[in-house]
Amino acid sequence: MSSHDLISLLVIAQLAAPLATLATIGLPALAGRPLGETATTRLVGIGFAAGFLSGVAALVILGGRSFRPEIVHLATWFAVGHHEATINLVADALSVPYVCFSSGLCWLVNAFAGKYLHREPGFTRFFILLALFGAGMNLMVLADSIDVLFAGWECLGISSALLIGFFHERTNAVKAALRAFTTYRICDVGILTASVVVHRAVGSGDFDRLFGVDWPNGTCLVSATTATVVSLLLVFATLGKTAQVPFSGWLPRAMEGPTPSSAIFYGALSIHAGAYVLLRCEALLEQAPLARASLILIGTGTAIHASLVGRVQTDLKSVLAYASMTQASLILVEIGLGWRVIPLVHVIGHAILRSLQILRSPSALHDRYELAAALGGHPGSGNSWPLSMMPKTWQDHLYRVALDRGYEEMAVSRLVVGPIVRLLDRAAAAEKAWITWLSGESAGDRR
Amino acid sequence: MITPLMTPAGNWILYGVAVTVAAPLAAGGLAALGMAGRSLRMLAVAATAVSFVASLMIAVGWQMTNGDPVSFGSVLGEGRLIFIDGLNAVLLPYVGLVALAILLVAPRRSIEPAMVKRMLLGTAATFALFATSHPLALVVLWAVTAQLTWRSTRVTPGGRSAARVFAIYMWLAFACMAVGTAMLVADPPWERSSGLMGTSGGWLVAVAVMLRKGIVPFHSWYPALFSGAPMATALAATMPQVASYTAVRLLVGHADGVATELEVLAQFALITAVYGAALALVQRDLRGFIGALAMSQSALVLAGLSGRLPMELNGAFCVWISSGLAITGIGLVTWALESRAGDISLETLQGRFWDAPALAAFFLLFGMAAIGLPGTLSFVADDLIVSGSLDDQLHAGLMVIAATVLCGIATMRCWFHVFGGPSAVDSPKHGILPRERLTLITLIAVLFVLGIWPGPLVRALEKAAERVLFTPAPQPPAAADPPRAAAPAAPYSSPGLLRLLNVPSATKGILLC
Known part of the structure; x- marks a missing residue:
C-alpha cells in the first residue's frame, strides 16, 4: 500500500468515524429505542478516538514526507453542466494537526460529559449533537472544496444552536439559541455567496483550483478582484461564528448550554472555526489587502470591546465568554497581519486553556478557596494599571459603557x-x- | 426523439398511467358508495399504494427509453394526452408519496367517507394532471382539483371563510387559464403577423399560474388555506404544485430565449420567495407559519423555472421535491400535534417538548431538511438553484439566498416556540403511533438518501431540464408534409406551448369546442 493510499484511508476514517457514531446512536433514537447512557458515551468516545488516532497516524506519515499535501477525491457528489460538487478532502500541514486537535478535544469532552450529564433528560440528544458537531468539524477541517466546507460549517451552526437551547424548558436558553442561530444564518450569506463566486470563477469549488493546497505556501490562482470579493465574503461569514462586533451579542448568552458543550464550542472549536477558514484561504487573503485591513479593524475593535465588557461581568461564564471573544479577535488580527503559523498556535493554545477553564468553572469557588489557602490570603485581581491611571470620571463613564456592553446590542x-x-x-x-x-x-x- | 407507445417501455408506461389514475378513482367510488365500512383507511392507503407502485413503474419504464419522452394520444392533433419525460417520471412517484403519507398519518377522526372520497378523487385528478401535457386536459384537471379542495375546505368547521377566499382566487385562475388557452389555440401567433390574441393568451396563462401558485400580489389565499382547511386538504392542494407543472408544460421551453411572460413571472416569484419567508418570521400561529413557508418555497420553484440554464431548472425541480417532502413532513407533524393538543400559537413559548419528544425530533428534522441541512436533498437543491440563479442574474441569486436564510431563521424560531419553554409535564404524555413513526421515518429517509446520493435524481432531472430548454422550436414546414404547412415562420415567445399546440387547423376547432 502506497503512502497515498494509506493517507487516503486514514483521512476517510477521520471523517467516517464520527459519522458512523452519529448514525449508530441517532437511528435507534429516531426509531424510539435510544441506547443506554454507557453505550452512548462509549460509542461516541470510540468515534472520536478513531478520528484522533487515524489523525495521529496520518500526521506521522505526512511528517515523514515533509508535509507534502495529499488530496483525497472521495466522489463527485453531483454534477450539472459545468457545475460540479466534488467531495474532495485534503491532508496537509494545516488540516491533519487540526483534526487531531479537534477530535482529541471532543474525545476528552465526551468523557467529561458522560459523567457530567449522568441521568440528565436529553442525555442521548446531547451526544447526538456532539457527534454531529464532531462530524461537521472534521468535514470542515478536511474540506478541499468550498461545498464540503460549507456542509461542515452548517453542521457546526445547527449543532451549536441546538446545544445552546439544550435546556429548552428555560426561556433564556431558548432565546439565546435562537439569537445564535439567527446570527449564524445571517453570516452564512457570506460563505454561500463566496461558494457561488468561486464556482463561477474556476468552474468548481475545489481549493486546489483556487489557491493550491501547499499550506502555508499557497499561491493564489485567481485574479485579485476575485480574491478580494471571496475574501471579503469569507470575512463576513466568520464574523458570526467568531462573535465579532456587531454580531457578538449571542456569545455571552450561549453559555446557557451545558458546560461541556460551552467548553468545546465557545472556548475551543466553534469560535475558532472562522479563523480556520481564513487560515485555509490565506493565499486569497494575501491578494486581498482590503479584506485583511477589515479583519484588523474589526478584530481590534472587538478585542477592545470584549476586553472592557468582560471586566465588569458578574458571572464567571460571561467573563470567560468575553475572554474567548477577545482572544478570537486577536487571532483575526494576526491573520489580517498576514501571519500564518502564529495564529494557528494561538488557536490551539487558547482553545486548550479556555476549554479547561470552562470545564472547571462549576468548581471555581472550590478552586478559589484552595488557592487562597495555598497562598495564605485571597488572590486579589485589582485594577489593571492602564485603567487605574485614568481620571475617576473617565473610569466611571467607561464602567457604564462596559456595563451596557458597549451599547452594541441596543444599537x-x-x-x-x-x-x-x-x-x-x-x-x-x-x-x-x-x-x-x-x-x-x-x-x-x-x- | 419521442418514444411511441408500441415499444415495451411505452406499453409499460401506458399501463402504469392507467393504474395510477384508476386505483384511487375506483377506491374513491367505493368510499362514496359507503362500501368500505370500517376499512376506510385501509382501502384508501391500499389504493394510493397501488398508484405509488404504478408511478414507480412509470419511472422505471421511462428509464428504459434511455431518457426519451413517451407520448400517447392524438385525439386533439399533436396535443399529448399522456406525456412522460424525465420531469413527470420523477414527479409522479413524488405525488404518490405525498398522498400516501397524508393518508397514513391522518388522525382517526379525519378518516370519514366524504373526506376520503375527496382525497382519493383529488389524488386521481392530480396523477392525471401530472401525466398529461395537453392544454385542454390541464384546464379541466385544474378545475377538478380546485373544486375538490374548495369543497373539503368549505365543509370543515370554521373553514367557510378560507373556502370563500380560495374560491375567489381559483375562479379567477380558472377563467384566465381557460380563456388564455382558448385564445392561444384560436390565434396561434405563428399564423398571423401580429399574434396579439395569442400573445395576450400567453399573458393570461401566466396570470393564471400566478394565481394558482400564490405569487405576490395574488398570494393571500395560500396562508388562508393552511389556516382554515384541514391539513390534508391544504397539503394535497399545494405540495404537488400543479401550477408549476403547468408553467413547465405551457410556458417553459424555448430555443431562442426565455418567454417574456416567464421572465416577468420569475421576478414576482422572487419577491414572493423573500416576502413569504419574511412573513413566516412573524407568524403568530403554527399553521400560518407553514402557509408562509410553503408559499416562499413554492415561489422559489417558479423562480428557478425561468432560468436559461439547465442547472437552474434542475435546482427548481429539486426544490420542488425536497421542499414538498419536507413541508409535507412539517405539516403532518403539526397535524399529529394538533390532534393531541389543539391549535398551536407561536406568540409565546409553548413548551411541548416533553409532551411529544418524538414529534419534536421529527419536526426538527423536517425543518432542517426544508432549510438545507447538509446531507438532505434541500442542500443539493439550494446549491443548484443559488448557483444557477447567480450565474444567470445576480439579483435573482441574492434574492434566493435571502429567501433561504430567512426561511431557516423562521423555521428555527417556529421549532423553539412550539417545543421550547417551560412545560407543564415532565414525562412524555403523547407518544407517537407506529404508523406515524413509520411514515415520518420513510419521508426523512427519502430526503436523506436523495441528499447523500443525489446523482440519479439530478441526472434524470437534468435530462428533463435540457429537453425543456433546448428542444428546438418547430421547424418551417417541409413541402411534402401538408399537415405541418402552417408551422411558424418565427418563434413565438412561448414555444413550449407552441409545440403542444402545433396542430392542424382542422383540429383547432375541436380544441375550441
Missing part, C-alpha cells in the same frame, strides 16, 4: 432589528385585514 436592536420586525408585523396585519375583508367576515369571526 443593533433599535436601528436594525426593531424597524424590520415592526415592518413585518405591519405587513402581516395588512395581510390579515385583506383576508378578513375578502372572506366577508368581521375581524372577530376568524378562527
Whole structure:
C-alpha cells in the first residue's frame, strides 16, 4: 500500500468515524429505542478516538514526507453542466494537526460529559449533537472544496444552536439559541455567496483550483478582484461564528448550554472555526489587502470591546465568554497581519486553556478557596494599571459603557432589528385585514 | 426523439398511467358508495399504494427509453394526452408519496367517507394532471382539483371563510387559464403577423399560474388555506404544485430565449420567495407559519423555472421535491400535534417538548431538511438553484439566498416556540403511533438518501431540464408534409406551448369546442 493510499484511508476514517457514531446512536433514537447512557458515551468516545488516532497516524506519515499535501477525491457528489460538487478532502500541514486537535478535544469532552450529564433528560440528544458537531468539524477541517466546507460549517451552526437551547424548558436558553442561530444564518450569506463566486470563477469549488493546497505556501490562482470579493465574503461569514462586533451579542448568552458543550464550542472549536477558514484561504487573503485591513479593524475593535465588557461581568461564564471573544479577535488580527503559523498556535493554545477553564468553572469557588489557602490570603485581581491611571470620571463613564456592553446590542436592536420586525408585523396585519375583508367576515369571526 | 407507445417501455408506461389514475378513482367510488365500512383507511392507503407502485413503474419504464419522452394520444392533433419525460417520471412517484403519507398519518377522526372520497378523487385528478401535457386536459384537471379542495375546505368547521377566499382566487385562475388557452389555440401567433390574441393568451396563462401558485400580489389565499382547511386538504392542494407543472408544460421551453411572460413571472416569484419567508418570521400561529413557508418555497420553484440554464431548472425541480417532502413532513407533524393538543400559537413559548419528544425530533428534522441541512436533498437543491440563479442574474441569486436564510431563521424560531419553554409535564404524555413513526421515518429517509446520493435524481432531472430548454422550436414546414404547412415562420415567445399546440387547423376547432 502506497503512502497515498494509506493517507487516503486514514483521512476517510477521520471523517467516517464520527459519522458512523452519529448514525449508530441517532437511528435507534429516531426509531424510539435510544441506547443506554454507557453505550452512548462509549460509542461516541470510540468515534472520536478513531478520528484522533487515524489523525495521529496520518500526521506521522505526512511528517515523514515533509508535509507534502495529499488530496483525497472521495466522489463527485453531483454534477450539472459545468457545475460540479466534488467531495474532495485534503491532508496537509494545516488540516491533519487540526483534526487531531479537534477530535482529541471532543474525545476528552465526551468523557467529561458522560459523567457530567449522568441521568440528565436529553442525555442521548446531547451526544447526538456532539457527534454531529464532531462530524461537521472534521468535514470542515478536511474540506478541499468550498461545498464540503460549507456542509461542515452548517453542521457546526445547527449543532451549536441546538446545544445552546439544550435546556429548552428555560426561556433564556431558548432565546439565546435562537439569537445564535439567527446570527449564524445571517453570516452564512457570506460563505454561500463566496461558494457561488468561486464556482463561477474556476468552474468548481475545489481549493486546489483556487489557491493550491501547499499550506502555508499557497499561491493564489485567481485574479485579485476575485480574491478580494471571496475574501471579503469569507470575512463576513466568520464574523458570526467568531462573535465579532456587531454580531457578538449571542456569545455571552450561549453559555446557557451545558458546560461541556460551552467548553468545546465557545472556548475551543466553534469560535475558532472562522479563523480556520481564513487560515485555509490565506493565499486569497494575501491578494486581498482590503479584506485583511477589515479583519484588523474589526478584530481590534472587538478585542477592545470584549476586553472592557468582560471586566465588569458578574458571572464567571460571561467573563470567560468575553475572554474567548477577545482572544478570537486577536487571532483575526494576526491573520489580517498576514501571519500564518502564529495564529494557528494561538488557536490551539487558547482553545486548550479556555476549554479547561470552562470545564472547571462549576468548581471555581472550590478552586478559589484552595488557592487562597495555598497562598495564605485571597488572590486579589485589582485594577489593571492602564485603567487605574485614568481620571475617576473617565473610569466611571467607561464602567457604564462596559456595563451596557458597549451599547452594541441596543444599537443593533433599535436601528436594525426593531424597524424590520415592526415592518413585518405591519405587513402581516395588512395581510390579515385583506383576508378578513375578502372572506366577508368581521375581524372577530376568524378562527 | 419521442418514444411511441408500441415499444415495451411505452406499453409499460401506458399501463402504469392507467393504474395510477384508476386505483384511487375506483377506491374513491367505493368510499362514496359507503362500501368500505370500517376499512376506510385501509382501502384508501391500499389504493394510493397501488398508484405509488404504478408511478414507480412509470419511472422505471421511462428509464428504459434511455431518457426519451413517451407520448400517447392524438385525439386533439399533436396535443399529448399522456406525456412522460424525465420531469413527470420523477414527479409522479413524488405525488404518490405525498398522498400516501397524508393518508397514513391522518388522525382517526379525519378518516370519514366524504373526506376520503375527496382525497382519493383529488389524488386521481392530480396523477392525471401530472401525466398529461395537453392544454385542454390541464384546464379541466385544474378545475377538478380546485373544486375538490374548495369543497373539503368549505365543509370543515370554521373553514367557510378560507373556502370563500380560495374560491375567489381559483375562479379567477380558472377563467384566465381557460380563456388564455382558448385564445392561444384560436390565434396561434405563428399564423398571423401580429399574434396579439395569442400573445395576450400567453399573458393570461401566466396570470393564471400566478394565481394558482400564490405569487405576490395574488398570494393571500395560500396562508388562508393552511389556516382554515384541514391539513390534508391544504397539503394535497399545494405540495404537488400543479401550477408549476403547468408553467413547465405551457410556458417553459424555448430555443431562442426565455418567454417574456416567464421572465416577468420569475421576478414576482422572487419577491414572493423573500416576502413569504419574511412573513413566516412573524407568524403568530403554527399553521400560518407553514402557509408562509410553503408559499416562499413554492415561489422559489417558479423562480428557478425561468432560468436559461439547465442547472437552474434542475435546482427548481429539486426544490420542488425536497421542499414538498419536507413541508409535507412539517405539516403532518403539526397535524399529529394538533390532534393531541389543539391549535398551536407561536406568540409565546409553548413548551411541548416533553409532551411529544418524538414529534419534536421529527419536526426538527423536517425543518432542517426544508432549510438545507447538509446531507438532505434541500442542500443539493439550494446549491443548484443559488448557483444557477447567480450565474444567470445576480439579483435573482441574492434574492434566493435571502429567501433561504430567512426561511431557516423562521423555521428555527417556529421549532423553539412550539417545543421550547417551560412545560407543564415532565414525562412524555403523547407518544407517537407506529404508523406515524413509520411514515415520518420513510419521508426523512427519502430526503436523506436523495441528499447523500443525489446523482440519479439530478441526472434524470437534468435530462428533463435540457429537453425543456433546448428542444428546438418547430421547424418551417417541409413541402411534402401538408399537415405541418402552417408551422411558424418565427418563434413565438412561448414555444413550449407552441409545440403542444402545433396542430392542424382542422383540429383547432375541436380544441375550441
